[in-house]
Every structure is written in C-alpha cells, then in structure tokens.
Amino acid sequence: MRIGKLKADELEKYIFKRTGYKDPDVLIGSSIGEDAAIIKIFDDKVLVAHTDPITGSLDLIGFLSVVIPSNDVAVRGVRPRWMLTTIFLPPDAEESEIDRMTSQIHETANMFNISIVGGHTEYTDAVKRPVIISTAIGIGRVDKIITSGRAKPGEKILMTKTVGIEGTAILARDFKEILIKKGVDKEIIEKASSYYKKISVTEEALKLAEEDLVSSMHDPTEGGLLAGLSELAYASKVSITIYEDKIPISVETKIISKAFDIDPLTMLSSGALIASVKKGFEEKALKVLREIGVEASIIGEVEDRKDYLVKIVSRSGERILRDVYIEDPVIKLFNIFIK
Template identity: 40%
Template structure:
C-alpha cells in the first residue's frame, strides 16, 4: 500500500465499519473528515477525544505531538485539557534525543495549558525513527463538527498553506534544501513555523460562529476542504489566488516538487462561517493577531467535492508527497 492515510473506500470498508459496540452516549463516531469523537457525559458536558500518530518529522516531533492532536480537539470548539503520550524509540536513539523530545512536549503543553497525564515510553525494533502516538482530550458545553458546512457559507483559512511541511523540510531535510538552492534566511523563517502549528486560540474564538471547522494535516488544505465538503454533503469552490502561501513555504515546496496546497498544513484553521457573520469572525481573528483570508464559499453539491481554480477534487483523499521523502 502507499504511504500515508488509507484511501477512504478502504478506510470505510476495513476500519470505520468495525467500531465495536454501539453506545448511545457517543454522539460523533469515527468518520472521514471528522477530527475527534464527541461523547456526552452527565448534564450538558461533552468530552472530545482524538488520537494522532506523529510520523512525518524527527526533529520537531515533540512540538507536533502536542499541537497536532490538540488542534483536533480545538476545531470541535472545545478547549484541549489533557494528553496521553506513547513514545516509541528505535534502538539507535540516545538519551539526548529523549531529552529534546520531552522538552518540546513540556514546552508546547505549558504554552497551551494542557496537562500530560500519562502514556508510555519504550525502545523497540518496531520503528526506525521516533514515533509519538498521542491522545488528546477536552471538555466543553457545546461542539462543532466538520459536517456542518451549509450552502451559502463562506470559507476562511488562517495562516499559510503547507506551513507544517515547510517547517519539516527546513529541519529534517535542511542539508538537502541547501543543496537545492534554499537560502539560510528562508530556512530560518520556515523553521520558525514549527511554533505556529497550533490553531487552538483561533478555533476557540470562532466556536460559536462557525458551522464547521477542520484541521488540515496530511494532504493539506486541498484534502481538508474536500473532507469538509464530503462530510457536509456539499461542494466547496475556492479562489486559488486568495489562498495564502508564505514565500518560504512556496520556495521550499517548489524545491522539493510539492504542491503547498496538498501537503501537511497543521496551523491552518479551515472554517465555514455564515455569510452574515463573516465580518464578526474577521474581527475576532484580527483581535487575536492571527493572519487569515476569505478563500471561497460553500455551494450545493456538484460533480466535485472541491474546486480550487480550475482543478477539481472528487474524492476526500489527496496523496501527500512529503511522505515519499522519508
């Protein structure tokens, strides 16, 4: 099989159709495009739970182990509160590697106010580089899904497409990037994007406005928007010229032959917002100092899930070329 996520048809047939026992307190089950499960607790409390493996980076794994799964809780409109981290290390790992990873986890978790409540750490021949498998949890009184986008809604993105991929290329592939003509200043800017992969503050700020929110990871904003359209039973039309791509992201992705719209984009929030509340959403993002752009709109279902410029996507699956570099 190819690297990365399973194709939707395989996922549905062999994974999503096998969910164990039915529990009526589980309000949002595993589904293509949905970021986290929602479980109703007593009263008006909702528990959001999500598990993510971090496999696309080595030098940034600690930061990503916190930011990526907590994003999936935050786009539910729920504050992430707790993490459980399983860290698998190859026999070649050193104590210094553990030190770097755990310091990154500690720093990122403190920045978000999230507690690391447990997990597991071991050295195993089952992996050839460090892998973190993280479960994030949060508690709230309301929630947002990926499936709520409605025709007429406007689509907003924050920050830059492909920024997570650029930070990985600038760190894990630094020497190769230099050989391909990327300057030191560009690499330094791209490295800094590793600290911009959290969407917690902007997602929570839009939680009572957005009809749907999503955290685009593998396959980038193209995959994220296609998943949102698929989950919502709509189509989405995007003006490519409005999609933000930072210069350092554009340079690195071009050097490695990767489309910045089709690669790891943690740090981007995708939100569908009712047209009459767009200015309110913009104002909240401006007050937070979060860069954003209005990039498209939700329309009734058509022959495509997503159209970006002239390119059409008919499935909620975009292969991410970054994974072929490892």
C-alpha cells in the same frame, strides 16, 4: 509501497464497520472528516478526544505530538486539557533523543496548560525512527460543539494564516542540508524554521466558536489544504469551490515547495485553520481574528453537493477533486530521505 492514510473505501470497509459496541453516548465517533470523537458524559457536557501519530518529523516531533492532536480538539470549540502520550523508539535511539523529545512535550504542554496524564514508552524494532502517538482530551458543553459536518451551501470558506505552514517548518528543519544543496538561501530556511510557532490553531478555533461565527471547522493536516477541504465537504455532504489567487502563501513556502517540486496546497497544513462562516458574519470573523493577532482570508464558498468535493479555480483553468484521499508530498519525501 504505500505511505499515508487509508483511502475512504478502505476506511469504510475495514474500520468504520468494526468499531465494537454501539454506545448511545457516542455522539460522533470514527468518520471521514470529523476531527475528534464527541462522547456525552452528562446532560449538558461532552468529552472530546482525538489521537494523532507523528511519523513525518524528527526535529519537531515532541512539539507536534502536543500541538497536532490539540488542534483537533480545539476545532470542536473545546480547550484541550489532558493528554496521553505513547513513544516508540528504535533500538539504536540515543538517550539524548529521549531527552529532546520529552523536553519538547513538557514545554509545549505547559505552554497550552495541558497535563500529560499517562501513556507508554518502549524500544522496538517495529520502527526505524521515533514515533509518538498522543491522545488529547477536553470537556465542553454539548450545545456549543462545532463539527466538520455542518457546513451549509451559501457559507464562505475562511482560512487562517498561510497554506503549508507545518510542511514548511518540517522541510526547513529536517531537510536543511538538502535545501542548501538545492540553492535555497539560508535566511529563507532560517525564517521557515520558525514556522512551527504558527502551527497551533487552538486560540483562533476557540475564539471563532466562542463568538458563534462558524458552522464547521477543520484542521488540515496530511494532504494539506486540499485534503482538509475535501474532508470537510465529504463530512458536510456539500461541494466547495475555492479560488487559488485568494489562498495566501508565504514567500518561504513558495521557495521551499518549488525546491522540492511539490504542490504547497497538498503539503501538511496544520496551522491554517479552515472554517465555513455563517452567512453575514464574514467580516466579523475576520475582525475577531485580527484582534487576537491572526490574519485570515475568505478563499471560497460552500455549494450544494455536485459530482465533486472540491473545485479549485485558477487563472489557468479548473481542477476537480472527487476523492478525499490526497497523497502528502512531505510525508513521501520524509520516507525517501529520512531513514
């Protein structure tokens, strides 16, 4: 049984070649590594839109259904303003679940000044637990748009916050009892439960774009940091080398990932924005982010394309990634334990 995204060759074969009419106003459409569609609507304006399903969370599902697609619009350098939300409920879903999810959606949308302008809701036996699919939309200037496909050799790779933020929050909240049985301290679980507050990258992405400090940005979600870097390298037709000892990882993420014997570099990592910084602007980028309360690190560099997408250098040696697809252990755990 397969869980997770389609692989690159499947996307190329079955999805990207079957996108309907080729509208000349679609500047960027479906492609690997690009976070959101960019559509020209006026000479100097574009509409930016992205759809994301939330399938690997219960406790945070409403919150994530707003924040995750919003991140993908924000890394284009555009503020998300509107959202369409579809909610699928299993036949036995309680009204209290609907109340909890829609309260989260409403409160989170208010927090980010986003209007929910439509969508769909239904009970269906096609799902065994709630699934929310949201489309975030924003409008920006065509000359200020950032993409994932413009990273250039010689640029440094910047990452904000710490790795595995989203996965840590989900595991702490939806797998709390399992973690306790595995001997994880309740204080660690409690602290990790609050990590959801770090998942949005909207403000840091908009700040980096506003200051014109980056060539590309990407929001690493399923497959974690390594999948995000692989997608950025694929989209930009470059290779990326990162240094494991430069990647910040929190104590809570280390403990929780160790408890489940999973690699924190491959677990859901929304909240840890990755970007290629324009040459000579590394220190300014770090400073600008610190000024808005966001810590960031330089974790590697962009190189000319080689026979791999990403190389991870550690004390024990090197690891090479040639495929953009990386299985996410949090999604896998969710489908094993959460019925």
